Amino acid sequence: MGKIKRHGLSVRFVHWAVAISTIALIFSGFGQMPVYKRYMIDQLPGLAWTSDFSINLLIHYTAAGVLIFAVAYHIVYHIIRKEFDIWPRKGDFKESYLIIKAMLTKGEEPESDKYLAEQRLAYAYIGVMLIVIIISGIIKVLKNLPSISLEMDTLIWVSTVHNAATILLILGIVGHLAAFVFKANRPLLPGMFTGWVDEDYARRRHGVWYRKIQEDKKTNLQHK
Amino acid sequence: MSKITRRDFLKRSAASGLAAGVILSGLEKPARAYSGTVQYGTLIDLTRCDGCAHLDVPACVSACREENKSKFPHPVPSEQINNYWPQKKKEDWSDKKEIINRLTPYNWITVQKVSVEHDGRVVEVNIPRRCMHCDNPPCSNICPFGAQAKTPEGPVLINHELCFGGAKCRSVCPWGIPARQAGVGLYMKIAPQYLGGGVMYKCDLCYHRVTKGQQPACVESCPRGAIQFAAKDEIKQRAEERAKEINGFVYGDKENGGTSTFYVSQVPFEKIHQQLVRQKSNQPNPEAPGYPLMPVNVGNYLDTVNGLIAGMLAAPLAGAAVAGYTAYKKMKDGE
Ligand code: HEM
Ligand code: SF4
Ligand code: SF4
Numbered sequence: 001m002g003k004i005k006r007h008g009l010s011v012r013f014v015h016w017a018v019a020i021s022t023i024a025l026i027f028s029g030f031g032q033m034p035v036y037k038r039y040m041i042d043q044l045p046g047l048a049w050t051s052d053f054s055i056n057l058l059i060h061y062t063a064a065g066v067l068i069f070a071v072a073y074h075i076v077y078h079i080i081r082k083e084f085d086i087w088p089r090k091g092d093f094k095e096s097y098l099i100i101k102a103m104l105t106k107g108e109e110p111e112s113d114k115y116l117a118e119q120r121l122a123y124a125y126i127g128v129m130l131i132v133i134i135i136s137g138i139i140k141v142l143k144n145l146p147s148i149s150l151e152m153d154t155l156i157w158v159s160t161v162h163n164a165a166t167i168l169l170i171l172g173i174v175g176h177l178a179a180f181v182f183k184a185n186r187p188l189l190p191g192m193f194t195g196w197v198d199e200d201y202a203r204r205r206h207g208v209w210y211r212k213i214q215e216d217k218k219t220n221l222q223h224k
Numbered sequence: 225m226s227k228i229t230r231r232d233f234l235k236r237s238a239a240s241g242l243a244a245g246v247i248l249s250g251l252e253k254p255a256r257a258y259s260g261t262v263q264y265g266t267l268i269d270l271t272r273c274d275g276c277a278h279l280d281v282p283a284c285v286s287a288c289r290e291e292n293k294s295k296f297p298h299p300v301p302s303e304q305i306n307n308y309w310p311q312k313k314k315e316d317w318s319d320k321k322e323i324i325n326r327l328t329p330y331n332w333i334t335v336q337k338v339s340v341e342h343d344g345r346v347v348e349v350n351i352p353r354r355c356m357h358c359d360n361p362p363c364s365n366i367c368p369f370g371a372q373a374k375t376p377e378g379p380v381l382i383n384h385e386l387c388f389g390g391a392k393c394r395s396v397c398p399w400g401i402p403a404r405q406a407g408v409g410l411y412m413k414i415a416p417q418y419l420g421g422g423v424m425y426k427c428d429l430c431y432h433r434v435t436k437g438q439q440p441a442c443v444e445s446c447p448r449g450a451i452q453f454a455a456k457d458e459i460k461q462r463a464e465e466r467a468k469e470i471n472g473f474v475y476g477d478k479e480n481g482g483t484s485t486f487y488v489s490q491v492p493f494e495k496i497h498q499q500l501v502r503q504k505s506n507q508p509n510p511e512a513p514g515y516p517l518m519p520v521n522v523g524n525y526l527d528t529v530n531g532l533i534a535g536m537l538a539a540p541l542a543g544a545a546v547a548g549y550t551a552y553k554k555m556k557d558g559e
Contacts (some may be wrong), residue, residue: 009499010550032368034390038308038421053366053395054528061529065539080551141536144526146481152383155370163368195471 002199004213006114006191010077015192018130021173022173024063024132029166064137085114085209092117103184111207122176129169136162149218175222244491261376264444265456265484266433267463268352273450275335275350284352285324286438287445288333295384295400295422296321296330299407308406315404315422321540326514327353329405331424333442337514338499342491349489349496351450352442353516355380355401356476356483360366360552363402365394367447379429386410389422398480398523399516402426456484463488468532481524493520 007015036042037051049055078084095110096118102109115123123147139158143150150158179185187201276282299305299318307314317323321330333354340347361380364372371386372393382393382402388411394402402424411420430440438444452459460477463486467474475487496552497518504515536549 008412010547011405025464032366032392034392034395034421037441038311038390039419040310053392054525057366057529061532061536065536066534068539069546073547074541074543075547077551080548081555138536141533144365145530146359146524149360149374152370152373152375155364155367155373156386157384159368159370170523181421191296 003196004199004202004210006188006197006202007195010073010196012192012195014070014074014077016178017066018074021063021067021070022130022169023219024059026166026170027061028056028063032060061141064134064141067130068134068138071134086120086123088120089117092121096121103182105210109205112157112205112209113212114206114209116205118179121170121177126169126172128178129165129172132165136165226500229341236536244331245470248299263376263378263456263457263484264359264429265378265486266429267452267454267459267466268485268487269450269452269466270349270351270487270489271472272448273335273350273352273446274448275337276447281324282335283445283447284442284451285331285333285335287441288354288427291334291433291441292428292554295425295428297405297408297425299422300412300487302407305407308421309418312499314406316406317403318405318407326512327401327403327516328514329403329423331403332425332427334499334514338496338503340491340495342495347491349491351400351487351518353498354442355429356399356480356485357427357429358480358524359482359484360524360526362396362479362480365526366396375431377431377434379431379434381431382424382426382450383415384425385424388420389424391421391424393424396515398519398522400513401516403514406451409515438532459486475518475520479520479522481527487518493518520549 011012030036031050031053034051036047042051096116099116099118101107101111121192136158140162142148143155143158145159180189184205185221187205189197191197235449272440276284279286297318299316301357302316302318305314305316317328317330320328324331326332327334334354336351336353338349338351340349355375357378357380359373361372364374367387367390368390369382369386371388372380372381374380385398387409389404389406389409391402394400394404403426404422404424406422407416407421407518412420414420430438430442433440439453440451445452452462454462463474466472466488469491470488470489472490473492475489475493476483476485487493497520500517504510504517507515
């Protein structure tokens with residue numbers, strides 16, 4: 001069976017850097033509250049460190065650095081290359097409804113571009129949450145400096161925005177992972193690890209994208 | 225891949241840098257807003273305080289309790305307060321309100337007593353203890369809900385409406401100052417069996433008086449003038465002068481990255497600390513909070529992470545630079 005290149009190293013690096021740092025941020029973020037001690041998670045083997053606020057804060061800062069690096073990389077890289085395949089389009093809500101309906105009823109699915117409509121929406125949702133969390137997080141980092149002090153109302157706002165966006169992000173990630181409960185979406189998994197997906201799958205489900213690639217190949221050959 | 229020129233590329237990179245700059249510069253405003261207000265400080269002269277030997281309750285302690293009683297907790301009755309599930313304990317002081325020899329939610333200042341040997345003689349030292357109102361308070365900075373803040377005048381306040389009683393502020397305070405009362409506050413409205421621990425209480429330097437131009441109650445009540453209150457710069461200078469005068473020592477100027485409380489003593493604070501440690505270790509529960517020690521030169525909880533700030537702020541620039549380089553190289557390779 002033929003394979004087709006879906007993601008370069010840059011995309012895979014960004015995805016996994018974002019995924020791993022985000023999970024570390026969520027875990028250490030909960031560790032900013034006394035939950036691991038209170039609920040005795042720190043009594044479990046190997047998890048004694050979880051109730052140490054200093055360790056959690058250090059993990060939180062480090063993971064935030066990785067996340068911000070990856071997000072900046074992602075934005076600059078794709079803007080320079082003018083790659084906007086995953087940017088949401090008009091009609092994406094309706095189209096993702098049709099795709100999900102088709103998955104559930106085993107019916108006919110509208111043909112997709114490189115990304116399914118719901119992937120573009122998931123991207124926008126997770127992206128907005130990450131940006132909100134990053135900006136409020138940077139403010140929280142700056143106010144820890146001896147030279148910067150914020151008023152109580154500002155602190156309440158910033159903390160509440162940071163916490164609420166985190167809850168929404170967690171819901172988004174749960175939804176993202178739940179997508180792979182559906183067999184129809186699973187052929188995308190190897191793409192995120194190796195960069196390659198089944199050609200069959202691409203032709204069948206991402207017809208618009210598949211044809212573009214074939215055309216690109218032709219023009220490239222003509223140029224050479 | 226589209227063709228872009230080097231100039232285009234530089235323009236686009238500059239635009240992303242600019243956006244970051246705009247976000248950061250917006251933050252200077254709240255920081256600057258503070259400069260108009262006088263920041264206050266207190267000097268606690270340990271050579272003057274005698275612990276009110278003639279009274280059952282030291283004057284500063286009773287004045288504080290009287291002045292702040294309206295801010296003290298009003299929890300539900302003790303028998304209705306849940307343990308901190310799944311743990312089998314709770315911090316309930318509602319039936320121990322009269323305690324004055326330690327910090328509790330109902331006692332925001334306490335006077336410690338130690339005997340210290342110095343220069344061949346034994347000196348009795350009485351030490352009024354309460355929140356130091358630090359310059360960069362870790363307690364308020366790390367509150368996950370923003371339920372604490374340092375005011376422009378200097379006092380560090382806890383928002384009793386918003387506090388969830390996790391007691392993290394107490395863990396990161398070098399003196400473990402904030403005290404917890406269960407059965408009161410926001411958590412009671414959510415799921416008190418499973419979440420939250422109460423509300424934290426501590427000295428607010430009589431903020432309601434300070435903003436009216438009055439002195440904190442403890443300062444006013446002291447018959448020996450052992451606690452002074454004035455602009456912080458002035459107080460700091462007085463503390464240094466007084467220390468020089470008596471050939472003594474200052475505590476609170478460097479500790480925790482600087483505070484607005486300056487203790488002056490004839491005997492070294494290392495020795496006072498030693499005695500406090502000894503007293504504490506002899507207690508039934510040596511871990512119990514509310515008996516602050518006096519570690520000299522104790523650092524700030526945020527020192528380590530603040531050291532990472534440069535890396536933090538460089539991360540977006542580094543990410544952008546590496547992306548630019550990668551994209552540019554790929555473009556040249558015709559990919
Ligand atoms: C930990 C397990 C995870 C796995 C196995 C996983 C896997 C995948 C896969 C296979 C794709 C599809 C890419 C394609 O279309 O070829 C994807 C996309 C994406 N992932 Fe993840 N991911 C994980 C965690 C995360 C986390 C924690 C985040 C966010 C913080 C995240 C954010 C995204 C985003 C924004 C997209 C693009 C939108 C989409 O395709 O839905 N992923 N991921
Ligand atoms: S003494 Fe403790 S509670 Fe008071 S401001 Fe400093 S860190 Fe916070
Ligand atoms: S500070 Fe003043 S009021 Fe307080 S115990 Fe000492 S002498 Fe008494």
